[in-house]
Amino acid sequence: xxxxxxxxxxxxxxxxxxxxxxxxxxxxxxxxxxxxxxxxxxxxxxxxxxxxxxxxxxxxxxxxxxxxxxxxxxxxxxxxxxxxxxxxxxxxxxxxxxxxxxxxxxxxxxxxxxxxxxxxxxxxxxxxxxxxxxxxxxxxxxxxxxxxxxxxxxxxxxxxxxxxxxxxxxxxxxxxxxxxxxxxxxx
Amino acid sequence: xxxxxxxxxxxxxxxxxxxxxxxxxxxxxxxxxxxxxxxxxxxxxxxxxxxxxxxxxxxxxxxxxxxxxxxxxxxxxxxxxxxxxxxxxxxxxxxxxxxxxxx
Numbered sequence: 001x002x003x004x005x006x007x008x009x010x011x012x013x014x015x016x017x018x019x020x021x022x023x024x025x026x027x028x029x030x031x032x033x034x035x036x037x038x039x040x041x042x043x044x045x046x047x048x049x050x051x052x053x054x055x056x057x058x059x060x061x062x063x064x065x066x067x068x069x070x071x072x073x074x075x076x077x078x079x080x081x082x083x084x085x086x087x088x089x090x091x092x093x094x095x096x097x098x099x100x101x102x103x104x105x106x107x108x109x110x111x112x113x114x115x116x117x118x119x120x121x122x123x124x125x126x127x128x129x130x131x132x133x134x135x136x137x138x139x140x141x142x143x144x145x146x147x148x149x150x151x152x153x154x155x156x157x158x159x160x161x162x163x164x165x166x167x168x169x170x171x172x173x174x175x176x177x178x179x180x181x182x183x184x185x186x187x
Numbered sequence: 188x189x190x191x192x193x194x195x196x197x198x199x200x201x202x203x204x205x206x207x208x209x210x211x212x213x214x215x216x217x218x219x220x221x222x223x224x225x226x227x228x229x230x231x232x233x234x235x236x237x238x239x240x241x242x243x244x245x246x247x248x249x250x251x252x253x254x255x256x257x258x259x260x261x262x263x264x265x266x267x268x269x270x271x272x273x274x275x276x277x278x279x280x281x282x283x284x285x286x287x288x289x290x
Contacts, residue, residue, distance in 0.1 A: 127244070
């Protein structure tokens with residue numbers, strides 16, 4: 001059932017081409033899902049974003065990092081933002097352009113500011129049993145920010161640049177990185 | 188007595204975290220305070236799993252015991268390194284060496 005759900009959402013993503021939103025090019029693809037505040041949503045979001053990343057050409061290591069960042073973002077929304085209240089929702093969206101994959105995770109909590117998040121690498125926090133999620137998201141993505149979401153909660157925005165054609169970070173799925181897409185390949 | 192716990196799969200929210208917590212709690216309640224966690228078959232760990240390892244480490248230490256790690260996979264080792272926990276835990280790659288390290 002879980003597997004089926006992921007596949008269906010990915011099919012929706014594949015079906016949306018040229019979805020134009022404010023500030024986006026005509027080639028930007030957009031996927032948006034609303035998840036329940038449930039622990040299973042963490043796995044669902046992670047799996048969904050990994051599949052999109054794989055289809056976008058990211059290699060195995062980068063897919064792992066993207067999946068981990070999304071997982072941590074949804075854990076943050078589930079636990080800290082929505083405080084595990086089932087009536088609240090988690091809003092996940094992915095914008096995929098020819099240059100980068102941008103992921104938004106928005107909760108319906110009270111919001112927070114990055115400056116208020118304790119540094120997990122500080123000596124006094126090293127043995128803390130929580131508080132490493134934001135750090136991992138920052139470490140695994142190219143860009144990271146937290147803003148006030150339209151729901152009144154926090155909106156995490158993180159981005160990863162698409163791998164360059166031929167780089168070790170690609171798996172060859174990105175159309176721009178395939179040799180058959182390269183112009184005028186001479187024998 | 189030294190207890191070796193062989194773990195496999197994922198230590199993550201909703202998956203292995205709760206089981207790891209229960210395992211360590213049960214060991215401590217049984218009076219076992221010298222524990223080695225063999226993570227050789229752990230292929231994934233998230234912040235929840237890291238928190239559970241730290242929680243186990245501090246719970247064992249509070250009973251004057253020792254919790255050590257054995258056989259980290261690359262992903263787990265990388266995570267412990269970037270979170271600066273690699274220097275907090277005693278980590279071994281050899282089982283015999285890990286066992287002999289207990290005082």
